[in-house]
Amino acid sequence: MIKAVFFDLDNTLTDTEGNSHDAMRQMFEDLHLNRRFDSFELFWQTYRQCNDEIWRRYRLKEISREELNNLRFAWPMELLGVKDDLLEQKINEVFFSHFLKLRKTMPHAYEVLDYLKNKYRLAVVSNGTKSSQHQKMANFGFQPYFETMVLSDDVGFPKPDKRIFEKTLEIMQVSAAEAIMIGDDFDADIVGAQRAGIRQIWFNPFHVELTDGKDAPDYTIADLNELVNIL
Numbered sequence: 001m002i003k004a005v006f007f008d009l010d011n012t013l014t015d016t017e018g019n020s021h022d023a024m025r026q027m028f029e030d031l032h033l034n035r036r037f038d039s040f041e042l043f044w045q046t047y048r049q050c051n052d053e054i055w056r057r058y059r060l061k062e063i064s065r066e067e068l069n070n071l072r073f074a075w076p077m078e079l080l081g082v083k084d085d086l087l088e089q090k091i092n093e094v095f096f097s098h099f100l101k102l103r104k105t106m107p108h109a110y111e112v113l114d115y116l117k118n119k120y121r122l123a124v125v126s127n128g129t130k131s132s133q134h135q136k137m138a139n140f141g142f143q144p145y146f147e148t149m150v151l152s153d154d155v156g157f158p159k160p161d162k163r164i165f166e167k168t169l170e171i172m173q174v175s176a177a178e179a180i181m182i183g184d185d186f187d188a189d190i191v192g193a194q195r196a197g198i199r200q201i202w203f204n205p206f207h208v209e210l211t212d213g214k215d216a217p218d219y220t221i222a223d224l225n226e227l228v229n230i231l
Contacts, residue, residue, distance in 0.1 A: 002120065004123060009124050019104050020099060022104075025044075027098055106224055123146055180218075190217045202220045204222060
């Protein structure tokens with residue numbers, strides 16, 4: 001019997017991709033970066049490719065949180081032929097000043113949380129940075145829904161390491177059989193939950209095909225409101 005539901009935060013409840021794009025465009029305009037880079041779209045696509053790879057390396061423990069933060073803008077800027085430490089620092093500051101104010105969620109996020117909150121105990125399990133995730137929880141008004149938020153920064157083990165999930169089970173005082181994990185990142189959320197013996201719901205709104213050699217999740221949904229049919 002399911003007693004606890006674990007949620008990823010970024011791109012599962014919050015529209016991190018959309019908020020990042022909007023914050024990046026505003027930052028690009030504020031700093032007049034068209035003078036340094038060919039176009040916003042080129043800057044954005046280069047950032048996205050680098051960011052995906054940086055987070056992949058972080059999940060695999062190939063780089064530390066500090067290295068992740070240091071590479072976030074330095075690497076795409078370098079690929080675009082710009083080396084400017086002061087500009088990099090300014091880009092980082094202005095981007096996050098906009099990003100942390102934005103409020104786009106994934107469709108039906110609040111409706112689903114309202115539905116679940118009186119039926120299950122809820123927790124967030126995230127690899128996001130400690131400062132930004134706590135601010136997001138407050139900004140989006142998610143705090144009343146969740147008993148706890150377990151972060152890789154706090155426990156020292158990023159998803160998909162099963163120990164972050166085991167720590168969440170310990171904090172929530174439930175067994176793996178009594179929990180289910182919902183997340184958009186298959187390699188972090190679904191594989192990690194599988195390793196911990198927790199059932200999984202893969203939030204896959206873009207209908208990404210599962211690659212060979214990966215075990216299928218217990219459930220796959222394209223819209224959060226489909227959770228009502230599962231839970």
